[in-house]
Amino acid sequence: MHSSKLVLGLWPIAGITTIGVTRDDAKATLLAAIDAGITTFDTAYSYGYDGESDRLLGECVRGRRDCFTVMGKVGQRWNEQRERIVDGSPQQLTRDAEASLRRMGIDSMDTLFLHQPDPKVALDVSAEAMARLQARGLCNRVGICNASAEQVEQFAATVPADAIQCPLNLVQRESLVDLIQPAQSAGRDVYVYWTLMKGLLAGKITRDHVFEKGDSRPGYAIFQGETRRRIHDAIDRLKQLGREVDQSVAQLAVGWAISQPGVTAALVGARREEQIRELAGTRVLSPETLAEVERIMVDVT
Numbered sequence: 001m002h003s004s005k006l007v008l009g010l011w012p013i014a015g016i017t018t019i020g021v022t023r024d025d026a027k028a029t030l031l032a033a034i035d036a037g038i039t040t041f042d043t044a045y046s047y048g049y050d051g052e053s054d055r056l057l058g059e060c061v062r063g064r065r066d067c068f069t070v071m072g073k074v075g076q077r078w079n080e081q082r083e084r085i086v087d088g089s090p091q092q093l094t095r096d097a098e099a100s101l102r103r104m105g106i107d108s109m110d111t112l113f114l115h116q117p118d119p120k121v122a123l124d125v126s127a128e129a130m131a132r133l134q135a136r137g138l139c140n141r142v143g144i145c146n147a148s149a150e151q152v153e154q155f156a157a158t159v160p161a162d163a164i165q166c167p168l169n170l171v172q173r174e175s176l177v178d179l180i181q182p183a184q185s186a187g188r189d190v191y192v193y194w195t196l197m198k199g200l201l202a203g204k205i206t207r208d209h210v211f212e213k214g215d216s217r218p219g220y221a222i223f224q225g226e227t228r229r230r231i232h233d234a235i236d237r238l239k240q241l242g243r244e245v246d247q248s249v250a251q252l253a254v255g256w257a258i259s260q261p262g263v264t265a266a267l268v269g270a271r272r273e274e275q276i277r278e279l280a281g282t283r284v285l286s287p288e289t290l291a292e293v294e295r296i297m298v299d300v301t
Contacts, residue, residue: 005258006282007040007071007191008033009267010053020212021271023056030060032273034068036280042165042191042267043104044073044115045096049082051103058104065106071191072100073115073145075126088118090129097133111163111189112139114155116146123151127158134159143189149178161188165267168192168257170201170297171222171231176260184262193267195257196250197222200231203239203249207232230300237296245289251282256293259285 012018013026030041041061047053054072061068074096075088087093097112114130117123130142143163144155155161164183166175172194183190196202198217207229217223222231238249247255257266270276285293 004039005265005284006038006254006279007042007265007267008038008276009042009193009269010047010057011044012269012271013056014048014053016048018271025272026052026056027059028273029270029276030056033270033276033280034060036277038276038280039067040069040071040265042071042073043100044076045100046073046076046078046084046115049078051099054100054103058106062105069110070104070106071111071113072097072109072139073113074100075115075118086116086118086120088114088116088121088123088126088129090125090132093126093129094133097138101138108137109139111141111143113143113145113163113165114147117144117151117155123154124158127155131159149182152179152183156186161186163189163191163264165191165193167194168260168263169195169197170234170253170256170293171197171300180260180262189264190262191265191267192257192260192263195254195266195268200228201235201249201253203235203242203253227300234296234300238293241289241292241296245286247281247283247289248278250279252285252289252293254279254282255285256290258282259290 013021013029015021041057043053043057074093077085079085112133114126118126133139134142141162142159144152144161145165152161152164164179166179168175180190199205200223211217221227235249238252242248242252254266254268257263268279
């Protein structure tokens, strides 16, 4: 088991874009992740309209803080109309960090990320605010998410960027060259998300699957038309490969991501405990399996 290469991302259990999440399911998922050996968790001030993921995580890590690694994000929030607001002002970043820590009932986060650059606030101003949060002891390390390579370097010119978060999956690979290689050269940790492309690469969504009302996934181009047809064709072949190497399609997809040079760990989301137990069995892929996965995906990428 390579659970050290996996981080449980708490966005799905926040209940905003994932339909039908209950508090009991969310808590069971967190506890199942811990039971399966996952010790790193990724939350954010905006994960939940009222900090749901922070509060749930706090219930699990309080009293055992030394056993877990907590990554948080600041700079996004929801207004009263439940519209997402990006605010990278120093005042808001400070309020977000302090509120997240209160919700979790802990004193410090291991890594605190700027959730995304705010086009209305100079990036060096946001970076300076993050540096002050670090100097106060509210986090041990600082990072940035959802940023271009140029923005990462601009951020790092003000405060050491210890880590980044960026998308990466079998179909969407641009980050390998644009972000991951430069981060590796700079000695930064890289945490990748969308490794299952919102469940499509988990191998459980059928060609004729009808999404529930309110599910945001049909709005993504990857879930539409010819692109989706080619992905389903590839998934059929990945299922056969998985039977040969004793890995599910989801494990192969995440395994491919954590096998890429420069990738520290993959953020994996789950809304039910059986999902995270499956993903916890992911392993770094052998060169032979990696090569076969690439052959399968050549018609999609």
